[in-house]
Amino acid sequence: MDIGTKELRDHLSEILDRVARGERIRIVRRGKPAAELRPVAAQTRGLPDLSVFRAGIKVKGKPTSQLIIEERRKARY
Numbered sequence: 001m002d003i004g005t006k007e008l009r010d011h012l013s014e015i016l017d018r019v020a021r022g023e024r025i026r027i028v029r030r031g032k033p034a035a036e037l038r039p040v041a042a043q044t045r046g047l048p049d050l051s052v053f054r055a056g057i058k059v060k061g062k063p064t065s066q067l068i069i070e071e072r073r074k075a076r077y
Helices: 005-010 013-022 052-056 064-076
Strands: 003-005 024-031 033-038
Touching: 003 005, 005 013, 005 024, 013 024, 013 033
Parallel strands: 003 024
Antiparallel strands: 024 033
């Protein structure tokens, strides 16, 4: 949908509600496109993907899980 700058000023709240519902609105100035309003992309909450970081870590010796298992076995006897 195209709207002029005056209409944008007069109905900003309503237009922002429409954009929030997913509509894209193009703002025209003197008949030429000047800007576009579109919904903000959904942001993911959570941790970033660290697989590349983890792949670069080199640990010497046995895995920690193996060390824990061995220590538990020693403690039983």
